[in-house]
Amino acid sequence: MNASHDGVATPYIRIAGVSRQYGQVRALHDLSIDIAKHEFIAILGPSGSGKSTLLRLIAGLDRPSTGRIFFEGADVTDLPPYKRGIGMVFQEFLLFPHRTVRENLAFPLRMTNQPQQKILERLDWAEAILSLRGLMDRYPNQLSGGQQQRVALGRGLVTHPTLLLLDEPLANLDRELRNEMEVEIRRYQKQLGIPFVYVTHNQEEALSMSDRVAVINGGRLEALGERQTIYDNPPTPFVARFVGKSTRFDGAFNPASEQIELQRYNYAFPYSGAFERKDDARAEIFVKNERFQLSLWAAGATGIPCTVADIVLRGPFVEYILETEAAERIIAVKPKTSDLSALGTKLSLSWDPAACHVFPAGR
Amino acid sequence: MYAQASNDRLTKWLMGAILVAAYAFLYMPIIHILFASMSSRPNFPYPPEFDFGSYIRLYTNTVYQSAFLNSLIIATCTSLLSTVLGFLATVGVLRFAGRKALVYAAFFAGPLFVSEILLGISSMSLYYLAFELQGNMVTAIIANSVHCFSFCFLIMAALLYRYDWRMNEAAVVCGASPIRAFFEVMLPLTWSGILSSLIVAFVLSLNGLDISFYLLGATPTMPSVAWGALRYGVKPELYALSSIINILVFAAIAGLYFVARSDRNQPAE
Amino acid sequence: MADPDNRWNRRLFLHLPAIFLVLFFVLPLMALVILSFWQTENYKIVREWSALNYVTLATESAYFVFFVRSLFLAIGVSIFSVAVSWPIAFFIVRHGGRYKLILSLLLAVPFLSGEVLRLIALQGMLGPTGLVNGVLLKLGSAPLRFIMYSNWATFIALVYLYLPMVVTTVYLSLLNFDFRLTSAASSCGANRFQVFCEIVWPLNLSGTIVGFLLCFIPTLSASLAPRFLGGPSGTLYGMSIAQQFGESGTWALGAAMGVVLFLFSIAVLGVFSLGINLRRTGFTGMGRQ
Numbered sequence: 001m002n003a004s005h006d007g008v009a010t011p012y013i014r015i016a017g018v019s020r021q022y023g024q025v026r027a028l029h030d031l032s033i034d035i036a037k038h039e040f041i042a043i044l045g046p047s048g049s050g051k052s053t054l055l056r057l058i059a060g061l062d063r064p065s066t067g068r069i070f071f072e073g074a075d076v077t078d079l080p081p082y083k084r085g086i087g088m089v090f091q092e093f094l095l096f097p098h099r100t101v102r103e104n105l106a107f108p109l110r111m112t113n114q115p116q117q118k119i120l121e122r123l124d125w126a127e128a129i130l131s132l133r134g135l136m137d138r139y140p141n142q143l144s145g146g147q148q149q150r151v152a153l154g155r156g157l158v159t160h161p162t163l164l165l166l167d168e169p170l171a172n173l174d175r176e177l178r179n180e181m182e183v184e185i186r187r188y189q190k191q192l193g194i195p196f197v198y199v200t201h202n203q204e205e206a207l208s209m210s211d212r213v214a215v216i217n218g219g220r221l222e223a224l225g226e227r228q229t230i231y232d233n234p235p236t237p238f239v240a241r242f243v244g245k246s247t248r249f250d251g252a253f254n255p256a257s258e259q260i261e262l263q264r265y266n267y268a269f270p271y272s273g274a275f276e277r278k279d280d281a282r283a284e285i286f287v288k289n290e291r292f293q294l295s296l297w298a299a300g301a302t303g304i305p306c307t308v309a310d311i312v313l314r315g316p317f318v319e320y321i322l323e324t325e326a327a328e329r330i331i332a333v334k335p336k337t338s339d340l341s342a343l344g345t346k347l348s349l350s351w352d353p354a355a356c357h358v359f360p361a362g363r
Numbered sequence: 364m365y366a367q368a369s370n371d372r373l374t375k376w377l378m379g380a381i382l383v384a385a386y387a388f389l390y391m392p393i394i395h396i397l398f399a400s401m402s403s404r405p406n407f408p409y410p411p412e413f414d415f416g417s418y419i420r421l422y423t424n425t426v427y428q429s430a431f432l433n434s435l436i437i438a439t440c441t442s443l444l445s446t447v448l449g450f451l452a453t454v455g456v457l458r459f460a461g462r463k464a465l466v467y468a469a470f471f472a473g474p475l476f477v478s479e480i481l482l483g484i485s486s487m488s489l490y491y492l493a494f495e496l497q498g499n500m501v502t503a504i505i506a507n508s509v510h511c512f513s514f515c516f517l518i519m520a521a522l523l524y525r526y527d528w529r530m531n532e533a534a535v536v537c538g539a540s541p542i543r544a545f546f547e548v549m550l551p552l553t554w555s556g557i558l559s560s561l562i563v564a565f566v567l568s569l570n571g572l573d574i575s576f577y578l579l580g581a582t583p584t585m586p587s588v589a590w591g592a593l594r595y596g597v598k599p600e601l602y603a604l605s606s607i608i609n610i611l612v613f614a615a616i617a618g619l620y621f622v623a624r625s626d627r628n629q630p631a632e
Numbered sequence: 633m634a635d636p637d638n639r640w641n642r643r644l645f646l647h648l649p650a651i652f653l654v655l656f657f658v659l660p661l662m663a664l665v666i667l668s669f670w671q672t673e674n675y676k677i678v679r680e681w682s683a684l685n686y687v688t689l690a691t692e693s694a695y696f697v698f699f700v701r702s703l704f705l706a707i708g709v710s711i712f713s714v715a716v717s718w719p720i721a722f723f724i725v726r727h728g729g730r731y732k733l734i735l736s737l738l739l740a741v742p743f744l745s746g747e748v749l750r751l752i753a754l755q756g757m758l759g760p761t762g763l764v765n766g767v768l769l770k771l772g773s774a775p776l777r778f779i780m781y782s783n784w785a786t787f788i789a790l791v792y793l794y795l796p797m798v799v800t801t802v803y804l805s806l807l808n809f810d811f812r813l814t815s816a817a818s819s820c821g822a823n824r825f826q827v828f829c830e831i832v833w834p835l836n837l838s839g840t841i842v843g844f845l846l847c848f849i850p851t852l853s854a855s856l857a858p859r860f861l862g863g864p865s866g867t868l869y870g871m872s873i874a875q876q877f878g879e880s881g882t883w884a885l886g887a888a889m890g891v892v893l894f895l896f897s898i899a900v901l902g903v904f905s906l907g908i909n910l911r912r913t914g915f916t917g918m919g920r921q
Contacts, residue, residue: 061815081818082826088819094812098834098912107830111821155820165819378723382735385720389742389795392753395763399756409766448649455645467646474657476845476901478853480870481890484877485660488667488887491677509657512649521804563744570746572856577877586748593752593860602756605749612744620737 010073012037013058013163013195018067019219020053027053028219030067035163035197040189042206042227043199045216046242051199054216055165058197060084071162082111087156091168093148095140101151102136108159126154129188146177157188163195170205182208203243207231215239233357240286240357247289247330250361253281260285260358264326265304269353282361291355292332294320294347303348306330308341322349393609400602417599418607424600427588431604434569434585437500441507442565448508449515449560453523456516468520474513482510483577490578503578510574511564518563522556555623562615570608661894668888675881685888695872695889702869705783706851709790710844713798716791717843721803726811736803743796747856754789755780755860785861786868790851798843805839834912841904849897869893 011034020028028050035041045051056062058069060081068077076084087108095104105126109119127133130150140148149169156164166185170178186209189196200206206213206227213230215223215238223230223239234240241248250263253271260283261268297305309329310321318340320332330349341347395408400417402408421427452471460467474482486506526549534544550557568575572586579587585604592601668685671678689695724735742750757763758780765776809832817827833840853870862868869889876886 059819061818080823081815082821082823085821086819088816090812090816092812094810094816096813096817096831107817107822108820111817111823111826111830159821375723375727378719379727381716381719382723385716385739385795385799388792389739391763392750392757392792393742393745395757396753448652451645452649455642455649459642459645467650470653471649473653476849476897477657477661477894478850478870478897480853480855480873481664481894482657482660484873484886484890485664486656487877488883489660489663492663492667505656506660509653512653516649566744567746570744570749572746572748586746589748589752590856593748593755601752605745605752608749609745613741616737616741616744620733 011035011070012039012072013197014070015054015058016068016070018054018057018064018069020050020057020062021065026219028057028064031216031221032067033214033221033224035195037195038193039212040186040196040198040210042210042213043197043216044201044203044206044213044243046201049201049216050219051201051216052167053219055167055197055199058163059086059088059165085159085162087159087161087164089152089156089164089166089169091171093140093152093169093172095148095151095155097140100137100139101132101143104140104151105136105154105158108155112159114159122158122160126158129191130154145173146181149173149177149181153185153188157192160192161194163197164189164192166196166198168200168202170200171202178205185209207243213243215242217242234286237284237286237357237359240359245289245331245333246286246357247292249285249287251283251285251358253283255281262304264328265324267302267304267350269351269356271353271358273358280361284359284361286357286359287351287355289319289331290317290333291351292330293350293352294332294334294341295350296341297346297348301348303350306347306349308343308345308347311340311343320347322347324349393606396602397606397609400599400606417603421600421603421607426583427585427600427604430583430585430588433500433579433582434575437504437507437575437584438565438569440504441511441568442561444504444508445511445515445564446557446560448512449519449564450557452512452516453519456520457523457526458528471516472513474509475517479510479571479573480577482506483574486574487577500579500582503575503584506574506578507568507571508564510571511567514567515560515564518560519553519556522559523553526552555619558619558622562619566612566615664887664890664894667884668891670884670887672882672884677883685885686892688885689888689892695869698867698869698872699892701783701867702852702854705787705790705868706848706854709787709794709851710798710848712787713791713795713847714802714840714844716795717799717802718840720799721806724803725806725809732807736800739803740796740800743793743800747793750793751789751856751860754792758785758788758861781861781866782863783866785863786854786858786866789857789861790854793854793857794847794851797846801839801843801846802836805836805842809835837912838908841908845901845904848900852897853893 013035015031015033015035018028018031019026031054033041043051043054053062057064060076060079060083064077068075070076071084081088096107099107102123105123106119109122114122123136127136130153132147132150132154135143135147135151140151143151152169156166169185170181173181182205185196185198189209198206198209207230210227212225213223213227214221215230217238223235225235230239231244234243240246249265251260252263253259254261254268257268258270258272259268260271262285293303295301295303304324306322306324308320309323312319312321313336316336318334318336320334320341322330322332324330332349398408398411401414402412403414403416452467456464456467456471483506486502486509490502530548530552531541531544534548535541539547570586572584572590575584576587576590585608589601589604592598667677669681669683671680671682671684720739721736724732728735745753759765765780768774768776813831813835814827817831818824822830853873854868855870855874858866858868858871859874862871870893873886873889873893876882876889
């Protein structure tokens, strides 16, 4: 699954059949993505998946081995970065240490030869929208991490570019700041109405900010779709494993009973989907940790028996660390209520058949 | 950056050509002298011969011998003195100077910006005026040390700049006394700087003329003898001496490089 | 660290080398100043205070000529060395890969051979019967006369002596330069020329200036190179100082010349350090404390 077309006449940004090869190593295989004008798209993948490579190709910092890239219908593949009218935010910010905040922000405007009046206007705009009042004449090393981040964002946005590229910009910030900035960045995107292409390995970030998510693995596009769809209906085992926190079980499809039977546990559930392989009925089952159903163990219970080994409080949620008879530890996430099961309680673990993801094994 | 346009490739080849030209410029004279030292026609020793006559004559020449010995003594003492002082200065500036670090660093680098000849004549003036001394080995060593100290300081500062001083604290917390912490933790990580500084100071004072000359007058050092010979017409022994020194310098630096590299290959860091 | 500890540390590590420098660097310079106000007669120093030496320097045009000649030569040599060092250092840093250290060391090592030996080597190459002219003669063409015993020869010799220093300084500066800033600038719309002028050059300016000064100051006072390779009209200032302390025995005058040289060097250093705003060259601190 490598292509996506909106059916719209000319997509705002089109990446067509792009691949990048370094000698023997293929960093990207034949990727095609269309991006709409008001869209926030996250490029999600583990380290080394090629997501940063893809971003650099869009920016023009690198050249694709095959494929073309179009901005608003125009072929920009042969254009250097400074002719593409983009903005970019880097993980390490890369603010110019020898320039003040004001000069950093003014830099792209000067490089594109904007008139002085416009430069002053945009600087005021950036100062207001990014809450940089009082910081404009400081040097980058006199700013906190969060402030540097905002300046980096400002520098990317100050020319009102065709699109903004973000390369894991929140990776160097602490957690609280990250959560705040996630909301802020999304707000800027909505206000400006330009596409944001956001590269990250953090699936929570991707899901919280984006409209669509592109999942990249090993240089290939694993999945591309609305964030809710990617989360609720992962199309491949990799996406099921990578997006959201889930637990994996081995099992097999029993055609006679039309059920998936787990390998390790005496548990089965009905499966209505078509199972392609006729000779190999083995399956992988992924259950999102928050979809587990827990009930007190009683005679005749049909779920997987387990005991509460530990409880971790995470704000409004509780993580139950459950230990099964096969000495496997499974994490079940539940909203925090006033009556939590105590340690050592024996529970029955089950789930709604519609709420899990089943794939043929070895796919 | 973004793409290897033909422009980029041209620039790259141009820079590479300048680099090669620089190497040629710097090394051709040295190699020429090497050939000249082994030839019976020192002025145009091509095709190269391998006649070691001038080396043998060099070996038996007592003037050169005593000069070389003097130079060795000066160089050894200078390198020790300037390395020790340079190390103290480096640690002082990086660790204990606080806000005045830059001031101290500028002061310690000062001798570099004062030409050698000024160092030579000023030291000579001081000793003569204050003590009516003509200068001797000790004063030569001290004056050379002033000059080499700055080099040592810069070399070690450059290598110690990234050192994380919290490692000393970690060692002390683990029970090591400060001296022990230095030997066990700091020294292994910084010995390359110390060794480089020793070698550079040694070689600089071995070969430096201006400073020693003014402070020693009649006492011959290797460079002053060479200079004397140069004034009265070059003899092949001079080429032989020059080549030996060059080869030794080269070998010392190469040795340092290979030892440092094998050290780095170990998974310690 | 407790305060008394720190004070002893400070004494040992900072004050000891500082005292050494004061005793053997600052004091000699002061002695030089004192000497410059005295006289020499018949190879003996006469302790009569007067500014006669300075008057001599100011009035006898020869010394002025030497100084100006040295100045122009020093500026020319330093600018040329910096100009050549930049592409060399840039190439090694950007395209040197694993061989960066070797390549840069190979450029620095010749410096260690010392003035005398290198001048010997250069004379062998450039002399009337040296390599260059030998080759030319064998090829049947006339020898190049201007590369020996002339100001050009001095120029070449001084570049030869100090190029390793300048290259190493610029190399170290570029080595510590974060080249990703060029990607950031490019994404901001700067073309390659603008990236160089706005980002690469300013952030390496302090290194460049240090390299320039490390070449300029010794070259200004060069004595050996002009003596052996310079022509009859090539007397330079440093050479003249050497003569005062050597053949002519007029130490006091030489001391005065030395003081003038020193003051001039300080002035140059002062101009440069005041002219450089450290922040503007990206300097952010002296490492971790």
